[in-house]
Amino acid sequence: MINVFQPELRERELAAVAEVFDSNWVGKGSRTAEFEAAFAGHLGVAAERVMSVNSCTEGLFIAAALSGAGPGDEVVLPTVSFVGAGNAVASLGATPVFCDVDPRTLNPTLDDVTAVVTPRTKAMILLHYGGHPGAVAEIAEFCRERGIFLIEDAACAVASTVDGRACGVFGDVGVWSFDAMKIVVAGDGGMLTARDPDLVARARKLAYFGLEQFSGFSQAKQYDTRWWEFQVSSFSRRSIMNDILSAIGLVQLDRLAEFVSRRGAITARYDRALADVDGLRLPPPLPAGHSSSHYLYWVQMDPAIRDGVAHDLYERGVYTTFRYAALHQVAAYGSRARLPKAERAVAETLCLPLHQSLSEEDVDQVTAELRAAIHRRSPDLAGRAR
Ligand SMILES: *Cc1c(COP(=O)(O)O)cnc(C)c1O
Numbered sequence: 001m002i003n004v005f006q007p008e009l010r011e012r013e014l015a016a017v018a019e020v021f022d023s024n025w026v027g028k029g030s031r032t033a034e035f036e037a038a039f040a041g042h043l044g045v046a047a048e049r050v051m052s053v054n055s056c057t058e059g060l061f062i063a064a065a066l067s068g069a070g071p072g073d074e075v076v077l078p079t080v081s082f083v084g085a086g087n088a089v090a091s092l093g094a095t096p097v098f099c100d101v102d103p104r105t106l107n108p109t110l111d112d113v114t115a116v117v118t119p120r121t122k123a124m125i126l127l128h129y130g131g132h133p134g135a136v137a138e139i140a141e142f143c144r145e146r147g148i149f150l151i152e153d154a155a156c157a158v159a160s161t162v163d164g165r166a167c168g169v170f171g172d173v174g175v176w177s178f179d180a181m182k183i184v185v186a187g188d189g190g191m192l193t194a195r196d197p198d199l200v201a202r203a204r205k206l207a208y209f210g211l212e213q214f215s216g217f218s219q220a221k222q223y224d225t226r227w228w229e230f231q232v233s234s235f236s237r238r239s240i241m242n243d244i245l246s247a248i249g250l251v252q253l254d255r256l257a258e259f260v261s262r263r264g265a266i267t268a269r270y271d272r273a274l275a276d277v278d279g280l281r282l283p284p285p286l287p288a289g290h291s292s293s294h295y296l297y298w299v300q301m302d303p304a305i306r307d308g309v310a311h312d313l314y315e316r317g318v319y320t321t322f323r324y325a326a327l328h329q330v331a332a333y334g335s336r337a338r339l340p341k342a343e344r345a346v347a348e349t350l351c352l353p354l355h356q357s358l359s360e361e362d363v364d365q366v367t368a369e370l371r372a373a374i375h376r377r378s379p380d381l382a383g384r385a386r
Contacts, residue, residue: 002353002358003353004320006355006358028243029243034250035247036191039052039249040193044169045169051203053240055179056153056178057190058207059175059177062206063088064089066149066202066203067123074121076117078112078127079335094122104300105283106298113142124151126139126152131157132292133157133292150172155182156296157293173194205233206239210236212230262356279302280301283298283299316373318366352370
């Protein structure tokens with residue numbers, strides 16, 4: 001089976017884990033501090049502004065709490081969003097308000113966002129679909145002017161930039177993921193950055209039970225301090241990283257440029273091989289000044305054949321999927337919105353295999369099977385000679 005997502009973990013990652021085992025310190029420690037500093041360097045922000053978390057979802061829950069949104073407040077997010085973003089909003093008792101997206105990029109435009117903003121809009125959670133930055137710069141400026149707290153879910157955008165500036169640092173808080181299906185894979189884990197150092201300080205407490213101070217003998221410094229006592233400032237969870245994951249993440253971060261370049265080459269190969277397929281639309285080109293992490297490669301076709309094409313490909317050893325099912329159509333969020341552009345996009349889009357371990361032969365097999373499946377499934381094409 002050609003996987004749709006797949007990590008590339010090799011000897012270097014294994015050796016880094018072995019070193020952590022030998023150190024006898026597998027919890028949050030020096031490797032995690034190194035990973036945070038390296039990630040800050042990658043983003044081009046001060047190390048103090050970056051904090052690791054044990055998943056991007058935990059990062060989203062912390063970011064949502066930092067926004068101050070609660071009952072009576074609205075939080076805007078594109079309906080094509082990760083389920084954890086919707087849950088983070090709903091968990092605070094705030095109302096998730098879903099906006100439409102551009103049907104080709106699956107990112108919201110500034111107009112899509114402004115269409116749903118009300119005086120009750122407290123915050124917004126934006127992602128970068130497939131790694132394409134979208135209108136993040138314009139939307140960030142709009143949020144700043146309106147005093148709307150902007151959270152960037154940069155899970156798809158670990159190496160994406162706009163005019164050289166990293167996605168994830170445009171808003172008040174940005175979060176990233178290193179789960180098994182992302183580009184940088186540590187097994188799990190994530191990062192959080194905030195524009196304001198006070199927010200980072202609050203995030204650190206939220207990530208560790210709401211403890212006012214990190215206890216432990218080394219922090220206590222004075223022999224007459226009881227280092228096992230503590231104060232609690234919020235009833236929060238334990239969302240911290242560990243050195244095993246961080247050791248893997250450090251190696252993967254070092255390989256990120258190589259990964260993204262490989263993904264860019266695969267994207268270009270798909271673009272070339274699929275350009276002439278009748279009835280197939282490819283991802284639109286990136287605007288000038290934008291660079292993508294190439295997290296997803298998505299194609300669009302007649303909704304009447306999309307599911308059949310996905311099944312045919314699966315039968316022939318090619319796994320495809322769609323990210324991210326529209327949240328306004330998920331009953332639990334209680335949305336009554338009609339979002340026609342997004343509804344069309346989620347019915348006609350399919351994400352093809354894209355990961356750094358795909359060979360050119362794999363890509364050629366995917367494109368050949370996709371061509372054949374579309375041909376087979378399209379009533380108006382099936383009669384015609386190939
Ligand atoms: C994967 C993903 C997440 C969640 O990441 P975890 O680390 O698995 O919690 C959040 N947002 C987006 C857009 C994602 O793709």
